[in-house]
Amino acid sequence: MKHFLNTSDWSRPDLQAMIDDARAMKASPLGDSLQGKTIALLFLNNSLRTRTSFDIGARQLGGYAVVLSPSGGMWPLEFEDGVVMDGEAEEHVKEAAKVLSRYCDMIGVRAFPKFVDWSEDRKDRILNAFATYADVPVVNMETITHPCQELAHVMALQERFERDGRGALDGKKFLLTWTYHPKPLNTAVANSALMIAAKFGMRPTLLCPTEDYVLDARYIEQASRDAEENGCALTVSHDIDAAYDGAEIVYAKSWGxxxxxxxxxxxxxxxxxxxxxxxxxxxxxKTDNALVSHCLPMRRNVKITDAVFDSENCIAYEEAENRLHVQKAIMKALASQ
Amino acid sequence: MKHFLNTSDWSRPDLQAMIDDARAMKASPLGDSLQGKTIALLFLNNSLRTRTSFDIGARQLGGYAVVLSPSGGMWPLEFEDGVVMDGEAEEHVKEAAKVLSRYCDMIGVRAFPKFVDWSEDRKDRILNAFATYADVPVVNMETITHPCQELAHVMALQERFERDGRGALDGKKFLLTWTYHPKPLNTAVANSALMIAAKFGMRPTLLCPTEDYVLDARYIEQASRDAEENGCALTVSHDIDAAYDGAEIVYAKSWGxxxxxxxxxxxxxxxxxxxxxxxxxxxxxKTDNALVSHCLPMRRNVKITDAVFDSENCIAYEEAENRLHVQKAIMKALASQ
Amino acid sequence: MKHFLNTSDWSRPDLQAMIDDARAMKASPLGDSLQGKTIALLFLNNSLRTRTSFDIGARQLGGYAVVLSPSGGMWPLEFEDGVVMDGEAEEHVKEAAKVLSRYCDMIGVRAFPKFVDWSEDRKDRILNAFATYADVPVVNMETITHPCQELAHVMALQERFERDGRGALDGKKFLLTWTYHPKPLNTAVANSALMIAAKFGMRPTLLCPTEDYVLDARYIEQASRDAEENGCALTVSHDIDAAYDGAEIVYAKSWGxxxxxxxxxxxxxxxxxxxxxxxxxxxxxKTDNALVSHCLPMRRNVKITDAVFDSENCIAYEEAENRLHVQKAIMKALASQ
Structure with a gap:
């Protein structure tokens, strides 16, 4: 049984098949591949887009989403085995996962970092514990990566480049640029953008202000490996001019x-x-007529100017819409295992 | 594309057609006019009745409601164009509306006043911004007016007057009376009651303690114009005896x-x-055997005595039930544009 | 019209019929006995299992659940008749119940004790007020008892004893043991366990540290009466060895x-x-190869050791799963009145 935790667990052809299916469902949204099935959506952090798109997506396929968003956060869960649970944790994650597996056919999990200790947050414990203990497929609805966003982005790129006769993604220069934001944000979408660009044969460049803003080595290495397999290389740059030069895709994101x-x-x-x-x-x-995108929500004139965001080259709304379609394809793929 | 923001945007025959359709659906609740369609219900304030009735109503017509109630309120939205968004606002309302429009076929918005500055609250910015930027119809689920309540009230009046052989609403004396409440409440239902009474040909009287309690000029003027068109006049009174004298409908509401x-x-x-x-x-x-109603929740023996509220002349439960039916008719009308 | 407030209101054959129906639906989950019907689930306290299982259960029977979980609790309700409601209460429970009855075909209520005054909490006012004023059947989703858990437990016991050729429940020694927990918990599941064991012909033993931990006389007396009718007796014990000796079921629960x-x-x-x-x-x-269970969530190695909980004799996951099935049977029984 396969989960959808990270795109690195899936082959490019498998991911492309999901995107193709998503495009078919974008044209014809209703179906019955989740008939009588339920997905539990466990939101340990707030969500507007993800929650709405999963909920509607399940429904359009004849299924049903149960949204679980424990107010004030989930009751504290225990993750270690063999512990005497006389502290804060009211329940072992094993029980939470096993019981939800009895009720549902799939479990989506959103669990952001706690932003206190990256060595702890990078373990992605809640998602991984659900994947370990659940008896049904688990979907990452954003933790320290955001694989659903990755597929939505690639789908939007493919749609637009095809429409414009600009060909396949392979070899295209993909710029992930750090941008300012008043708060130190999650690196999830940045990690994801880099990995999926490499996986789909693009030439990824990470532009960030200093060494300190380089992403976790796990993702840099994953993206480097995938880029190399596709005959490309990952570039890390702090030089704005060089990074933008000839870019065909610009993806903006801020992170701490x-x-x-x-x-x-x-x-x-x-x-x-x-x-x-x-x-x-x-x-x-400076770019080669690059497409621009962002995962939303997006602070206008802080991350991207109005002129760029409202231009024809911005595909952010398409990408946001595609969340619905790719998530349906993901649920379909997991349900048909 | 028409929204349902205020009854003043719709003609009396169009509103009557919705009420007639609601009565037909009260007799026969299930249908398929929202088959495969989704309405997003965005609650920036709590709701029991509105949320339940929209949710069930969409479902009874084959559709689906997604309830979005951001805990702790929506993340702060930006409403101005061209702003450098480096303050509190995480997202421009344009993006929120555009993205929801990609997922849903309709958007309901509840957004109460902030009760700090009426000149600001009276702009009804959140509702109007959604109406401006959404690509799908928007429904007012109570902001500074409450048009769904208006239709439910008129429907209950028509049902009861017909049953009792008391004829049409035209020319009937409609008393909107301010009542006490420990807190300074929203004027939404009061504004609405006055406008709908005038629109449906009744003779509206606003009874309130002093000049200070008169409603915003926008609603007084709207109601006056509509009353005049129907050959009636709006009366504002601080005299309890005169106001109740000969009333055929008494609608109670408190406001600050x-x-x-x-x-x-x-x-x-x-x-x-x-x-x-x-x-x-x-x-x-003192009335002419008046019907009585209130939008609920209602403090017994503060706004209306038990004896009056529990009497045969009180139609508050009918009005509450009719919320379900009229909202189905509204969604149907908007979906069939 | 019958509500499902407590198992003591129902005969053993009626409860057994629900369990039998639940077992049939466990084998074949989908049906149409709630087609077009809605159940409102009013959660005044948080819930993971109850909420998910009712929601999915209604759906699997063609119906629909509307989950109402007022953030920060319900607005304060008035329970007394004839009161001048100028205090905290915004609405009389009569209106809340009557209006929900207009929208829904059934109402589930979860309302835990307030843990301030047991003489007040033991009145179970919210549940009873809904039962008094609602015009549709009301289901107890845990207040000061937890009858849905009772049926799920009995179902799990019957399934396992049958599978193992250990015969019917009648005459089996049922041990409800108090266990430690850092917080003083609700007695609801303990009250329920004792009552259902007695009702289904088991020999109930309540094991607790001291006199102070004996449950409310109402439940002790109910269980004693039922036990006697079945030719058994209720034992209250503070002696661990004697209580465990020969037990065939051990149910663990902590309470204040x-x-x-x-x-x-x-x-x-x-x-x-x-x-x-x-x-x-x-x-x-010391037991007679007893089955073990707990209602979950459960603190491992505080209430039950890993070795016991993870043993073949533990039926806690089955019991949790059965919540889905018995609740479907309960809704079906109430809808078909």
């Missing part, structure tokens, strides 16, 4: 620098010095 | 006085002096 | 001592002395 994880005050001063990483017309002029 | 908006302490002392505005048997005796 | 209700600090010191009430292999060795 990992070396300051849990001790964000000094990082704030550094971050504030790099507001000029905003995606604007001047930078876009 | 607009001149004290955002500075409620002094208003409280004034409000406390008018507890005698309660709807009781003595006052009802 | 009623004499300290609302003044829990001194109770904590007493409770802390009885950690050795944990269900472990040593104690289980």
């Amino acid at each position: 620098a990992l070396p300051f994880f849990g001790d964000w005050a000094p990082e704030k001063d550094i971050r504030d010095r790099f507001r000029h990483f905003i995606v604007d017309e001047e930078k876009m002029a | 006085a607009l001149p004290f908006f955002g500075d409620w302490a002094p208003e409280k002392d004034i409000r406390d002096r008018f507890r005698h505005f309660i709807v009781d048997e003595e006052k009802m005796a | 001592a009623l004499p300290f209700f609302g003044d829990w600090a001194p109770e904590k010191d007493i409770r802390d002395r009885f950690r050795h009430f944990i269900v472990d292999e040593e104690k289980m060795a």
Whole structure:
């Protein structure tokens, strides 16, 4: 039984098959492949888009989503085996996963980092514990990566490049650029963007202000390996001009620098010095007529200017819409195992 | 594409057609006019009745409601164009509306006033922004007016007057009476009651303790214009006896006085002096066997006495039930555009 | 019209018929006995299992659940008749129940004790008020008893004893053992376990540390009466060895001592002395190969050791799963009145 935890667990052809199916369902949304089936959506963090799109997607396929969003967060769960549970944890994750597996045919999990200790958060414990103990497939609805967003993004790129006669993704220069944001955000979408660009044969460039903003080695290495397999290389750059030069895709995202994880005050001063990483017309002029996107929500004129975001080259709404379609394809693929 | 923001945007025959359809569906609740369609219900304030009735209504027509009630309120939205979004707002309302439009076929919005600055609240910004940016019809689920309640009320009046052989609504004296409540409440239902009474040809009287409790000029003027078109006039009165005299409908509601908006302490002392505005048997005796109603929730023996509320003339439960039926008719009308 | 408030309101054959129906639906989950019908699930306390299982259960029978979980609790309701409602209560429970009855075909209510005054909590006012005023059947989703858990437990016992050729429940020694927990918990499941064991002909033994931990007389008396009718007797014991000796079912649960209700600090010191009430292999060795269960969530190695909980004799997951099936049977029985 396969889960959908990370795109790195799946082959490119399998992922492409999901995207193709998503495109078919975008044209014809209703179906019965989840008839009588239920997916539990466990949101340990708030969600607008993910929750709505999974809920509607399940329904359009004849299934049903049960949204579980424990107010004030989940009751504390125990993750270790053999512990005397006389502390905060009211339930072992084993029981939570096993019981949901008795009720549902699939479990989606959203669990953001706690932003205190990256060495702890990078274990992705809640998602992995559900995958370990659940008897049904588990879907990552964003934890420290965001694989559903990855597929939605690739689908939007493929749609637009095909429409415009600009061909396949292979070999295209993909720029993931850090942008400013008043808060130190999750690296999930950034990790994901880099990995999926490499997996789908693009030439990934990570542009960020300093060494401190480079992503976790796990994702850099995963993306490097995949890029190499596709005959490309991953570039890490702190040079805006070089990074934008010839880019065919620009993906904007902000995140907090990992070396300051849990001790964000000094990082704030550094971050504030790099507001000029905003995606604007001047930078876009250096690209090869690049498509632009962002996962939303997006602070206008902080991450991307209005002129760029509202331009024809921005595919952010398409990408957001595609969340619905790819998630249906993911659920279908998992249900048909 | 038409939204359902206020009854003033719709003609009386169009509204009557919705009510007639609602009565047909009250007799025969199940249908397929929303088959495969989804309505997003965005609740920025709590709801029991509205949420339940929209959810069930969509379902009874073959559709599906997704209830979005951001805990702790929506993340802060930006409403202005061209702003550098480096403050509180995480997302421009444009993106929220556009993305929901990609997932759903209709969007319901509940957004109460903030009770700090009426000149700001009266802009009804959240509702109007969704109507501006959404690509699908938007329904007002109560903001500074409550048009769904209006239709439910008129439907209940028509049902009861027909049953009792008391004829059409035209020319009937409709009394909207302010009543006491420990807190300064929203004027939405009061604004709505006055407007719908005028629109449906009744003779509206607004009874309130003092000048300070008169409703916003926008609604007074709208109701006056509609009343005049129907050959009636709007009366504003502070005289209990005169206002109740000959009334055929008494609608009770409490609200805070607009001149004290955002500075409620002094208003409280004034409000406390008018507890005698309660709807009781003595006052009802002055009417022409008037029907009584209230939008619920209702503080018994503060706004209406038990004797009046539990009497045969009270149609509050019918009105509450009719919310389900009229909202189905509204969704049907919007979906069939 | 019958509600499902407590198993004591129903005959053993009627309850057995529900369990039998639940077993049939466990084998064949989909049906149409709630076609077009809606159940409102009013959660005044959080829930994972109950909420998910009712929601999915209604759906599997062609119906629909509307989950109402007022954030920050329900707005305060008034329960007394004839009161001038100028205090905290915004609505009389009469209106809440009557209006929900207009929208839904059934109402589920979860309302835990407030843990301040047991003489007040034992009135089970919210549940009983809904039962009094609702015009549709009301289901207890756990208040001061938990009848849905009772049926799920009996079903799991019957399934396992049948599978193992160990015969009917009648005459079997049923041990309800208090166990330690860091907090003073609700007695609902304990009250329920004792009552259902007696009702189904088992020989109930209540094992608890001291007199203070004996359950409310109402439940002791109900269980005693039922036990006597079945030719058995209820035993209350503070002797671990005697209580476990020959037990065929061990049900573990923690609860706070009623004499300290609302003044829990001194109770904590007493409770802390009885950690050795944990269900472990040593104690289980004294039983007649007893089945073990718990209602979940369960603190491992505090209430039950890993070795016992993960043993073949533990039926807690079956019991949890059966919540789905018995609740479907309950809804079906109530809908078909």
